[in-house]
Amino acid sequence: LAYHAPGYKWEENQISYKFTSYTRQLPGSVQTRAISSAFRKWSDVTPLTFETGRGDVNIDIAFGRREHGDGYGNAFDGRGGTLAHAFFPGRHSMAGDTHFDDDEQWTMGSDQGTNLEIVAAHEFGHALGLGHSSNPKALMAPFYQGYDPNYKLHEDDIRGIQSLYGPNRRR
Numbered sequence: 302l303a304y305h306a307p308g309y310k311w312e313e314n315q316i317s318y319k320f321t322s323y324t325r326q327l328p329g330s331v332q333t334r335a336i337s338s339a340f341r342k343w344s345d346v347t348p349l350t351f352e353t354g355r356g357d358v359n360i361d362i363a364f365g366r367r368e369h370g371d372g373y374g375n376a377f378d379g380r381g382g383t384l385a386h387a388f389f390p391g392r393h394s395m396a397g398d399t400h401f402d403d404d405e406q407w408t409m410g411s412d413q414g415t416n417l418e419i420v421a422a423h424e425f426g427h428a429l430g431l432g433h434s435s436n437p438k439a440l441m442a443p444f445y446q447g448y449d450p451n452y453k454l455h456e457d458d459i460r461g462i463q464s465l466y467g468p469n470r471r472r
């Protein structure tokens with residue numbers, strides 16, 4: 302439809318992000334690489350670019366446990382259960398913010414624990430404006446599908462994000 306509710310997507314294609322906290326379970330360099338790799342899944346198929354910023358950015362990334370500052374309805378639940386959550390685009394201060402439950406065992410490159418990059422890629426789908434997919438094979442499905450070293454966006458994810466931002470027009 303021609304009219305779109307304000308806040309359903311970001312109005313600019315250049316998206317900034319920063320960490321406001323890290324997990325102690327992985328080296329910082331591993332976390333920053335996991336996050337930039339998760340963003341790349343989305344920039345590969347849209348005109349969006351992602352860059353780290355300071356101060357007021359679109360997507361603030363944090364790790365927290367239980368009640369972590371965004372209201373009791375959003376408290377995490379210890380190991381297992383809910384792994385992370387993210388806020389949709391908008392003008393309010395929490396818009397785009399992405400939080401990871403630090404009671405999970407965050408890993409990279411291992412089939413143990415919970416893979417940070419895959420979960421981040423799912424959460425960034427929300428932070429960019431996508432809801433959940435009913436296709437269980439889609440990254441935006443509401444359930445973590447386990448470790449997959451070759452995970453990629455499903456066509457359902459690509460269709461969804463391109464309906465908001467269009468295709469990747471770069472080469």
Ligand SMILES: CC(C)C[C@H](CC(=O)NO)C(=O)N[C@H]1Cc2cn(c3ccccc23)CCCCCCNC1=O
Pocket residue numbers: 381382383384385386387419420423424427442443444445446
């Ligand atoms: C998609 C994912 C990256 C983010 C989603 C949350 C989400 O949609 N964030 O945007 C998530 O954490 N889903 C739960 C859903 C879930 C599965 N169970 C649960 C038991 C209790 C509460 C929730 C769950 C059964 C036991 C398995 C628990 C461990 C895996 N957890 C999940 O798959």
Ligand SMILES: [Ca+2]
Pocket residue numbers: 377378379380381382383384402404405
């Ligand atoms: Ca949890």
Ligand SMILES: [Zn+2]
Pocket residue numbers: 369371375386400
């Ligand atoms: Zn939160």
Ligand SMILES: [Zn+2]
Pocket residue numbers: 423424427433442443
């Ligand atoms: Zn989700």
